[in-house]
Amino acid sequence: MSTKPAATASLKRVGRLAEHRRESARAFLRLRAAPVATLVTLLVIGIALLLPSLLNHLQRALTSGVLALQSEPSISVYLELEASQDDASRVSEQILQLTDVDAIEVITPAQALAQLGETAGLDKDLLATFDDEVSVRLPSQSPASPAKSRNPLPTTLVVTPSASKDSSETVADTAERLAAEIRTIDSVDSVTAEGAWLTRLHALAQIIRRSAQLLAALMAIGLLAAIGNTVRLSVEQRRDEIRVSKLIGASNGYVARPFLYAGLFLGLGGGLVAWLLQLVVVGLVGHEVNQFLALYTAQANSLAASPIALFAQRAAQDLGLLLGTGAALGWLAALVASHRAIAACEP
Numbered sequence: 001m002s003t004k005p006a007a008t009a010s011l012k013r014v015g016r017l018a019e020h021r022r023e024s025a026r027a028f029l030r031l032r033a034a035p036v037a038t039l040v041t042l043l044v045i046g047i048a049l050l051l052p053s054l055l056n057h058l059q060r061a062l063t064s065g066v067l068a069l070q071s072e073p074s075i076s077v078y079l080e081l082e083a084s085q086d087d088a089s090r091v092s093e094q095i096l097q098l099t100d101v102d103a104i105e106v107i108t109p110a111q112a113l114a115q116l117g118e119t120a121g122l123d124k125d126l127l128a129t130f131d132d133e134v135s136v137r138l139p140s141q142s143p144a145s146p147a148k149s150r151n152p153l154p155t156t157l158v159v160t161p162s163a164s165k166d167s168s169e170t171v172a173d174t175a176e177r178l179a180a181e182i183r184t185i186d187s188v189d190s191v192t193a194e195g196a197w198l199t200r201l202h203a204l205a206q207i208i209r210r211s212a213q214l215l216a217a218l219m220a221i222g223l224l225a226a227i228g229n230t231v232r233l234s235v236e237q238r239r240d241e242i243r244v245s246k247l248i249g250a251s252n253g254y255v256a257r258p259f260l261y262a263g264l265f266l267g268l269g270g271g272l273v274a275w276l277l278q279l280v281v282v283g284l285v286g287h288e289v290n291q292f293l294a295l296y297t298a299q300a301n302s303l304a305a306s307p308i309a310l311f312a313q314r315a316a317q318d319l320g321l322l323l324g325t326g327a328a329l330g331w332l333a334a335l336v337a338s339h340r341a342i343a344a345c346e347p
Contacts, residue, residue: 074160
């Protein structure tokens with residue numbers, strides 16, 4: 001007795017699945033029958049999903065850079081141009097006596113000039129015209145002998161703070177406090193605390209994050225309207241067919257099924273287009289983002305592949321998120337638009 005109802009229920013499930021497969025295939029064939037309109041819709045959906053996703057990637061890259069740089073903060077101390085090596089040693093000893101100073105690296109003018117030449121790609125012959133000291137022409141030199149110019153770069157001290165004993169003091173606060181104390185030392189021309197740059201960089205990342213959230217909300221509303229309008233027009237084109245289906249007893253849900261699948265396919269296709277466009281854009285601008293990070297600190301060079309690496313690490317996750325978001329928006333837009341339009345198609 002119990003076997004017959006179970007078999008009947010199983011047959012009904014199989015029949016419903018067959019209906020869904022048939023309706024989904026019909027929806028896909030209808031989209032393929034209008035390739036130009038379908039491709040334009042997919043491109044619009046893809047671009048709409050792409051913009052907030054790119055901002056989210058940029059925010060993650062900046063946040064990753066900030067977190068990496070916060071682990072090893074530094075303070076750049078630029079001495080006066082007239083400062084000698086003895087002055088550099090004296091200033092270094094005074095800085096080491098300050099609280100929360102871990103280490104000091106001395107960069108001579110010659111080293112700084114070499115680093116600048118390597119970074120900017122300057123010609124070695126041009127760099128050779130500079131010297132660490134003021135050039136004085138010797139009596140034995142001929143007037144035609146080239147005299148070296150003074151190196152315009154100062155001696156630089158890179159100070160690495162240690163962990164503050166005050167648990168309430170942040171890394172940026174420690175760097176700013178030390179920078180203020182170092183500025184009072186003789187022979188110091190200027191001081192740059194990395195903490196200030198990190199604070200600004202973090203603030204920029206937060207602005208981008210909020211902008212991405214706002215843009216995502218606006219784009220979602222736009223996509224609901226765009227996909228809904230596409231589905232509504234499709235319903236209008238099949239108004240006579242819908243009326244005939246209703247005359248033979250088809251429910252609104254049954255009639256709306258192919259339109260729901262059309263919205264689902266448009267959302268999935270738009271999500272795939274967005275992911276492919278994102279792959280291209282990240283590959284093109286990833287290097288520029290790295291250069292932007294490098295403007296804040298030389299330590300950012302260790303993050304040279306961060307935007308591309310972050311994308312590679314999250315490629316599958318991003319693909320799933322874009323496909324899921326596109327499918328959900330497509331299905332929801334089709335659901336609202338089709339039911340309203342179909343309800344108006346009375347036999």
